[in-house]
Amino acid sequence: MNPNKSPFRYVPWFMRDLAIWPGSLFLLASVGLAFAIRKVSRSFMGDISITEAQEAVTMIQGQTFHAILLVAVLMAMGGVIGTDQHRGWYRAWFSKPIAPWWYYLQRFLLAAVLVLMMPLVFGLGLSLFTTGGTGITSALLGIIALGFLLYGSAVMLASVFTSRDWLIVFIVAFFQNQVATFSRMGLIKPPPWMRVLHDALPPTHLIDTTGPMLSGNALLHVAGYGVAMLLAALLLLKYRPLGSGGRA
Amino acid sequence: MIQFDQVGKTYTALVTRKRVDALSDFSLEMRRGEVVGIAGPNGAGKSTLISLLMGFLQPTSGSVRIDGKPPRAYVESSGVSYLTELVNLPPRWKVPTALSRLATLAGVPASERDGKVRETMARLGLEEHAAKQVKQLSKGNLQRLGLAQALLGDFDIVVLDEPTHGLDPLWTQRFRDVVAELRRPDRVIVIASHNLDELERLADRVAILNRGRLQRVVEHGGAVTESAARAWRVAFEGTPDFGGAFAGATAVEGRPGVWRVTATGAELSAALARLLTDGAVLTECAPEESRLETAFRTAVQS
Numbered sequence: 297m298n299p300n301k302s303p304f305r306y307v308p309w310f311m312r313d314l315a316i317w318p319g320s321l322f323l324l325a326s327v328g329l330a331f332a333i334r335k336v337s338r339s340f341m342g343d344i345s346i347t348e349a350q351e352a353v354t355m356i357q358g359q360t361f362h363a364i365l366l367v368a369v370l371m372a373m374g375g376v377i378g379t380d381q382h383r384g385w386y387r388a389w390f391s392k393p394i395a396p397w398w399y400y401l402q403r404f405l406l407a408a409v410l411v412l413m414m415p416l417v418f419g420l421g422l423s424l425f426t427t428g429g430t431g432i433t434s435a436l437l438g439i440i441a442l443g444f445l446l447y448g449s450a451v452m453l454a455s456v457f458t459s460r461d462w463l464i465v466f467i468v469a470f471f472q473n474q475v476a477t478f479s480r481m482g483l484i485k486p487p488p489w490m491r492v493l494h495d496a497l498p499p500t501h502l503i504d505t506t507g508p509m510l511s512g513n514a515l516l517h518v519a520g521y522g523v524a525m526l527l528a529a530l531l532l533l534k535y536r537p538l539g540s541g542g543r544a
Numbered sequence: 545m546i547q548f549d550q551v552g553k554t555y556t557a558l559v560t561r562k563r564v565d566a567l568s569d570f571s572l573e574m575r576r577g578e579v580v581g582i583a584g585p586n587g588a589g590k591s592t593l594i595s596l597l598m599g600f601l602q603p604t605s606g607s608v609r610i611d612g613k614p615p616r617a618y619v620e621s622s623g624v625s626y627l628t629e630l631v632n633l634p635p636r637w638k639v640p641t642a643l644s645r646l647a648t649l650a651g652v653p654a655s656e657r658d659g660k661v662r663e664t665m666a667r668l669g670l671e672e673h674a675a676k677q678v679k680q681l682s683k684g685n686l687q688r689l690g691l692a693q694a695l696l697g698d699f700d701i702v703v704l705d706e707p708t709h710g711l712d713p714l715w716t717q718r719f720r721d722v723v724a725e726l727r728r729p730d731r732v733i734v735i736a737s738h739n740l741d742e743l744e745r746l747a748d749r750v751a752i753l754n755r756g757r758l759q760r761v762v763e764h765g766g767a768v769t770e771s772a773a774r775a776w777r778v779a780f781e782g783t784p785d786f787g788g789a790f791a792g793a794t795a796v797e798g799r800p801g802v803w804r805v806t807a808t809g810a811e812l813s814a815a816l817a818r819l820l821t822d823g824a825v826l827t828e829c830a831p832e833e834s835r836l837e838t839a840f841r842t843a844v845q846s
Contacts, residue, residue: 388626
């Protein structure tokens with residue numbers, strides 16, 4: 297046997313897994329949502345101009361991903377490493393000639409592709425059922441990519457330590473968004489410890505798919521934090537043993 | 545090929561900081577071409593030793609090297625045929641799918657994968673379970689699936705942790721044949737097991753662990769010297785007076801003609817020779833426990 301040591305040899309299996317879950321759900325939800333919007337737009341919007349329809353569809357895309365981006369990333373990435381470790385599956389995977397950091401990096405990148413395909417599929421559905429086009433803008437795709445980088449890397453990093461990675465990231469995102477929203481609205485004046493925590497945690501509050509593409513310091517903050525967390529996760533996978541006990 | 549050099553592993557509880565020495569000062573070299581057994585009671589450190597060998601744990605002290613490399617570096621570049629003590633695979637995977645995925649990771653080329661999976665399933669009697677999910681397999685069948693996935697790659701190191709756990713006697717026997725087939729001059733096979741009979745049959749050397757320490761290494765056919773007295777069971781046709789021929793022999797209660805005696809091989813041979821010359825018919829003569837069992841008992845009790 298001439299072994300196939302291609303570093304990409306497991307990619308087809310990852311793609312199959314992601315297509316089945318959560319890909320099939322994403323597809324179903326995207327088409328279903330687009331179809332529902334068609335019904336609603338016919339009932340309430342009446343005859344509108346093409347420009348107004350395009351603006352409405354763009355707004356629908358932005359609002360939809362504002363609501364679901366975090367959940368979509370958690371579904372695509374949740375438990376990615378932690379479950380393998382917790383259940384002991386890693387012992388079968390990593391007795392084979394493949395490095396854990398590379399295995400999970402491929403999984404991360406394919407999940408990113410899946411999440412980035414969501415607005416495309418949803419947009420295709422919108423263009424079929426409405427007159428407003430796909431509603432896809434470069435800003436929307438850019439923010440979704442940054443959102444995946446930030447949320448996905450946070451899940452990767454948390455997943456090195458626990459299979460409840462999704463819960464940790466959900467709590468962090470909830471805290472960050474609440475602090476940012478209430479501060480902006482002037483509802484609270486965060487105490488110093490909360491401000492320090494808010495600045496130190498991943499800047500998930502900067503991910504807003506309804507707004508323009510991030511730029512300047514905000515872009516650097518989000519991209520830098522995301523890349524740093526991803527690198528930290530990969531370094532931990534390279535240097536930190538996967539087991540925690542004789543049988544664990 | 546595999547070198548353990550004064551390896552120690554201590555587990556420290558996260559909260560209480562209580563420390564447990566799972567392995568202490570363990571040194572052993574495992575060479576190509578040999579089958580090395582690891583024996584020891586529960587908690588002796590066998591699984592920790594295997595995890596260190598696979599690079600899933602790092603030693604607290606000392607070093608483990610495989611062909612001069614740290615274990616993780618070796619495994620990531622070359623791979624190891626590894627059967628875990630507790631076979632864990634995603635429960636919803638079907639048997640052929642699980643094997644096909646793991647064959648992919650093992651580096652089996654796509655063109656040969658299906659054939660390799662079919663061949664391995666046939667070898668381990670898994671064909672009739674092809675439609676089942678992993679979660680639907682019995683303990684024994686799951687163990688066979690674990691062994692099957694370990695055999696997919698063609699690696700120079702084979703590590704089997706409690707390989708016959710859950711197997712019926714028929715498959716335990718077949719497992720021995722599989723190990724015999726796996727032997728080759730450039731390969732080292734490591735078997736950790738509670739089953740001393742199995743290790744005695746398969747291993748060239750057996751390292752006996754107790755409380756995290758290497759107690760002794762029993763070489764195949766050696767180590768426990770022939771001059772040491774052992775317990776024997778001896779049986780004759782009829783009821784010759786073995787007790788008269790050998791002081792200290794005691795008749796086994798309720799079994800006429802069966803005797804138990806503690807003697808060296810030389811002493812027993814001499815006594816038997818006298819009786820056989822006098823016309824006694826010997827029907828059984830076997831040690832009450834194997835050499836390895838004797839060595840194990842001595843090592844664990846010391």
